[in-house]
Amino acid sequence: MRIDVISLFPEFVDACAGFGVVGRARERGLLSMHGWNPRDYAEGNYRRVDDRPFGGGPGMVMLVDPLRAAIAAAREADPQPAHVVYLSPQGRLLDQARVRELAALPRMILLCGRYEGVDERLITAEVDEELSIGDYVLSGGELPAAVLVDAVARLREGVLNDAESATQDSFEADAAIEGGVLLDCPHYTRPPRHALGDVPEVLLGGNHAEIARWRRMQALGRTLERRPDLVDETRLSPADRKLLAGYRAGPAGKPGA
Known part of the structure; x- marks a missing residue:
């Protein structure tokens, strides 16, 4: 280009x-x-x-x-x-x-x-x-x-070392949902334990289905908290409504939990 x-x-x-x-x-x-x-x-x-x-x-x-x-x-x-x-x-x-x-x-x-x-x-x-x-x-x-x-x-082929990282960004196609788009979920790296807090246990367990579920929950909750203009909550799927309810229920759904 x-x-x-x-x-x-x-x-x-x-x-x-x-x-x-x-x-x-x-x-x-x-x-x-x-x-x-x-x-x-x-x-x-x-x-x-x-x-x-x-x-x-x-x-x-x-x-x-x-x-x-x-x-x-x-x-x-x-x-x-x-x-x-x-x-x-x-x-x-x-x-x-x-x-x-x-x-x-x-x-x-x-x-x-x-x-x-x-x-x-x-x-x-x-x-x-x-x-x-x-x-x-x-x-x-x-x-x-x-x-x-x-x-x-950064979207040109070959620019990013990991092309998948672009598709998972906020506002990208993989973040699209019925009625809007999602912000990205929280991210963590080493060490797992720190004076500022611990990495959520779900990210350390290796259960990819649970990790995907947690990340989706965080993206939903974060978007509705920070950028409610991006999503029409009334158009969420039943599964996403359930995840959002879990996020709003309390600390178990929040980052760091």
Whole structure:
């Protein structure tokens, strides 16, 4: 997969994508990243990339021509068609379903805005999709771009050492239930006994059916406690209702029990 980043600070996204899973994907040749600075395509001695908004108001707006030239250069660098994403608080909220779809693409161009945003004409002419990582405002699109790169890269085949770990994450297909999705269950590792608490006995017994049942119970309970917006409790199956009742019954269903 190839990802091109249009940004006044392309080295920022490149640095974020140089570690951990994404860094490993790049080392293995499963992901390539390329930065394009619109200032390199701006005219004049000052290489200006922004100007005041028509109609008045605070802040500056990024100019059409430098951005369009940078996108054109990115497109021409590889013959594969590129899906252009503008990272914007006005975009669709990024979720795991959309991440899976984007991970299947061979190429993306990520457009990172700054200041008050990008001239709307550029968005209309060049952008395929606007995406947001949350209902809040950041100084620019670089952090959202780094988030999107990480989320997409880890789903590419061969990136994770254990591919099954991705399918068991929160919001993934294996977490889907009737009427919503589940958050992940609690996880533990060595030592089994610690001053901060003990690992639940069910995880130490080797009974895989009981372990699966416990994990399902924890995922149900945790989701309804922390993110009740993710699940329609009225649509739970009888089996899941029973597990949820067990979780709510008391300490025996809670993590650490």
